[in-house]
Amino acid sequence: MSYAPSTAAGKQTAQQLADISRTLYERGWMPGTSGNISLRLPDDPGRALITASGRDKGELTAGDVVEVDALTGLASPPGQDRPSAETAIHAAVYRVTGARAVIHVHSPYATVVAHRATATDAVTSVRVERFELLKGLGLNDPTSTDLPVFPNWPEVDRIADDVAGHLAACREGPPGLLLGDHGITTWGDSLGQAKNRLECLEALCRLLVLSQSELHVSRA
Structure with missing residues (x-):
């Protein structure tokens, strides 16, 4: 209906x-x-x-x-x-962050980074530093951030639990996350803010890919 x-x-x-x-x-x-x-x-x-x-x-x-x-x-x-x-992932973001809008897309560069940085059994993170576009994410420290990458479990509720646990433990993280082999999710106080942050994160992932340097990936 x-x-x-x-x-x-x-x-x-x-x-x-x-x-x-x-x-x-x-x-x-x-x-x-x-x-x-x-x-x-x-x-x-x-x-x-x-x-x-x-x-x-x-x-x-x-x-x-x-x-x-x-x-x-x-x-x-x-x-x-x-x-x-993937509604459960949106709900997890709302519960922990208090955001008012959530966007999930399959933008190409973020998806490539998610593909390269994912692990099959644990949350990882990609280090992003020095790029001016970090200032568009509303970070307390806009010089660097660790963008989390979550395993793309077949069970969406399991992904949502991972997301909720990670966001609760890492309050200073970026307003976005990657899903392994899948795409990117961002959020904000409005659809406009979530879209702007999505654009910044996709552009940052593009810079990481185009720099051709090895991604700095660590287990969260």
């Missing part, structure tokens, strides 16, 4: 998700049905809208979203379309 907002805020939020999905699709960061985006409802931040599973992101409409509990990822009203398979 397509999403039918009961408030003006819900309608506006759904349209924001549709608009940014098309923008990121046109960049080649959400090919086909890949990727997912969520945003807390401004009139009820305990709930969020997230893109429905299996939707072409280049043709997403305001009706192609699902309302969920922001902290658990469970669908709120019954009878809705199925939410993104």
Whole structure:
């Protein structure tokens, strides 16, 4: 069942998700049905809208979203379309960081770094330092950061547990993470901020790849 907002805020939020999905699709960061985006409802931040599973992101409409509990990822009203398979990861980010928007895409350079730096059995991290673009991430120390890379377990709930545990233990980390062989997830206080941080992290990953230097990877 397509999403039918009961408030003006819900309608506006759904349209924001549709608009940014098309923008990121046109960049080649959400090919086909890949990727997912969520945003807390401004009139009820305990709930969020997230893109429905299996939707072409280049043709997403305001009706192609699902309302969920922001902290658990469970669908709120019954009878809705199925939410993104990675809703649990969004909920983990919301619970720990207090963010209001989460974006997950398959942007090419971040995905390459995730592929090179992933481990099959543990969270790793990629050292990023000195690049001016680090200032776009809102870090307390903008000279360097360790970008976490999580194993892409078949069980999404297991990934979500890893993410929640890591973010709770590393409060000073960047507002983003990589999934091994998969892509990148970022977050912020608004969709605009999450998108800006996504752009910075993708650009930083591009610089790491183009520098052709060996990635500084460590186990978290």
